[in-house]
Amino acid sequence: MRGKTLLAAMLLTGTMLTAGCDQAERTLFGKQSEADIKQTAYPERVYWGDTHLHTANSVDAFGFGNRLAPEEALRFAQGQEVTSTNGLKAKLDRPLDFLVISDHAEGLGSTKALYDAPRMMISDPQMLRWYDMMHKGPAQSVVAMGEILKARGNGTMPAALNDPVKGKERTAKIWRGHIDTVEKYNHPGKFTAFLGFEYTLMQGGNNLHRNVIFRDGGDKVGQIEPLDPTTELWPDKLYDYMDAYEQKTGGKVLAIPHNSNLSNGLMFMLTEPNGGPLTAASAKRRAAREPIVEITQIKGDSEAHPFLSPNDEFSGYGTAGWDKNNLLGTQPTKPGDYAGSYVREALKRGMQIEAKTGENPYKFGLIGSTDSHTSLATGDDNNFFGKHAGVEPNNHRAKDDFVPGANSGKMNWQSLASGYAAVWATANTRSALWDALQRREVYATTGPRMVVRFFAGWDFTSADLSGDWVKAGYTRGVPMGGQLAAKAGAKPSFLISALKDPIGANLDRVQVVKGWVDKAGQSHEKVFDVVWSNADTRKQAGGKLAPVGDTVDTATATYQNTIGAPTLTTVWTDPEFDPTARAFYYLRVLEIPTPTWVAYDMVRFKVALGAEIPLKQQERAYTSPIWFTPS
């Protein structure tokens, strides 16, 4: 009897304790839960973020000198001032609305562990050498990391650094700490901190990397650990992991490939890894798992290449240097590789595969992100903290090799201060933003925050541009990322609107990039200038529009908004529409020329650089496509 009472009392106390905890948790967090946040009926504003940021927990970021933890990364993204690894005060002009810290799962925290280890415990002479170099300071640390990356590429890493058992323990520990931090900084309605990691899939130095982003919080994501990559060509092991996560937790997860430009044609293949034609099952699985591709970042722009798009005079943006060889510089890139490396071609390939199999593996939306390894998500040219801690602002970074000692032919000045992800969501919460990524209602920019809308329908006219036209877009059409259902006897019309970044440059023009597949299965592309600034003086001749002009003064790294337009809008109907051909349409919005980050560096540090280094550029936005499939 007494025992029973005691047990009952314990149970009761237990229950009360649990109830107490629930209450304590609500007040302890002292913030609204996602469920409390009001969602709008349709996306009314665009949210800005970075889906690809590394902190000192990334094996290479730490090696390159980064000493800033995820906490600093989150504070910086929220608009707080932080001190960079090299002691510079760093702050964003405007906060971001969301952030994904995507530290490399592979060797998570291992460079830091090496650094923190007692020196006497390191017996491998190579590791000892790197250990000492890292402790000597940033410059030596960068060289050490270059050697570590090279060793990884050549498969000559010291066994002790790759110890799987210790690595797993370390990963689990860091992952738990990371989840704690991210949960503390996730602030529904104000700032979304996603949980995620980078799956650094690589084959022979070819970049097949993916960022993995969870829709859920630590209660679900804490049940699993990030996945170590292998070396397969097609990320089936990652998809298995994603399936297993969703089955185990009831959560949701998606993956975003990046730097297809450094994949030597392997990112968007037409074939199965064994050489046969891509099957419907593979295509379907990939499309379901990878609804988004990162099209632009510091390591170049992957939209289009002049070799593939010779008639597009804007196709070479951010390709120089990155198109010479693969990520680790272990294999040269051949012209035949380009088609599998660039996004526009992939969108065309996807429709070709769909024509044969009924499934489109490359039906993806587009975002930009930084891939910064400094913990600082900087995407603006006048505030660019570089790819890693070794290239934070200094007077020589522009001229240095991208990876010191690698001799890859890629130079720092070829880096872009790019980019950000723009997401049309109904609230600033994990679920609302993630769902927008999943439905591809997103766009990429190379850094500037221009506001871009794109709807397709069958009956839009210029009258629709007045009044509540956004609502019309949603009710009578589909937004970017959508699929336009076929309609007999009509031509698709598009509602198009672009606003300049309110603290940035005017707009030059808006273009529609169209791709289609003809009856013979051949793919085609065409770029239409659909609305442009200074239209009274700028006319089209021979299918080309006169350039917008140039107000950049490189001596002072400034430009004037005396050319271009603050807003550009139009309703456009495809004059060459073929109701029997599969097609996609996406927007490319170009700014007027502005100084590159190198130009700002030259002024800031009073350095002279060679004439081969471009000091002006036209920054841009790429929207997710809208697809048309014949009935």
Next chain:
Amino acid sequence: MNWRNGAAHLLREPIVHFLIAGALVFALMSGRAPDLGERRIVVNEALVSRLANRWTESFRRAPSQEELDGLIAEYVRDQVYYREALSLGLDQDDEVVMRRMRNKMLALATSDVEAATPSDAELQKLIDKDPARYAAEVTYSFDQLYLGAESPAARAKAAEALKLLQAGQSADRFAQPAPIPSNYSQNAASDVAAVFGGPFADSLLGLPLGQWTGPVSSGLGLHVVRVAARSNPARPELEKVRQQVTNDWHNSARQRAEEAAYRKVLANYDVVIEQPK
């Protein structure tokens, strides 16, 4: 455990190594010379098992007697060289040693902060220092008429449009086509800033309610504006912002701890800087 706790934890693991080095550094930094007359090296049982355990951890098996003897001999060799090197001052001007010692001192100084829990009074103090940071955002309801990019002509049109609107008449004929609504209802300041730019959102704060005024400059150009309503955000309540303010407290406490620890030891030094002429 967060990132820094992890570092502090790792740091504590090689406790002997750490204590010896730490004691020496403390002694050095507090201005007392270490007793280098200490010529006794004791490898006691505890140390031997620690060496053996570390081996086991690395190699996943226990060391043989021969291997253990080797570890002990290495330990003694390290100790002898370490002490001799210190007595010769070889640690001076060695960047590796200096940076390593500095990092250990920093981790020591901040390891307690990570685990600390601030009191409500401390958190409230932080809120009171910058209430705007923790308050809900101001929201605006306003009408705007867009006159295009900044130019003398646009300014002239703005003046005319303003006259009409103030007289209760339509000024739509001056409106430049733009994909922005003419009416905004209860939009947060950051939403307004995302489209019009921060300065425009700021300027709404100072405008009279219910009257057409302008022109007001935005990132897009010139507007005439009528602010219909402005929310007056309530004083932030600790319970609603506890997480945010706790994050901030930890962040600033860490910085303060680092700085205070440095100031404390710095006070024992005379720092003389002679700039080259």
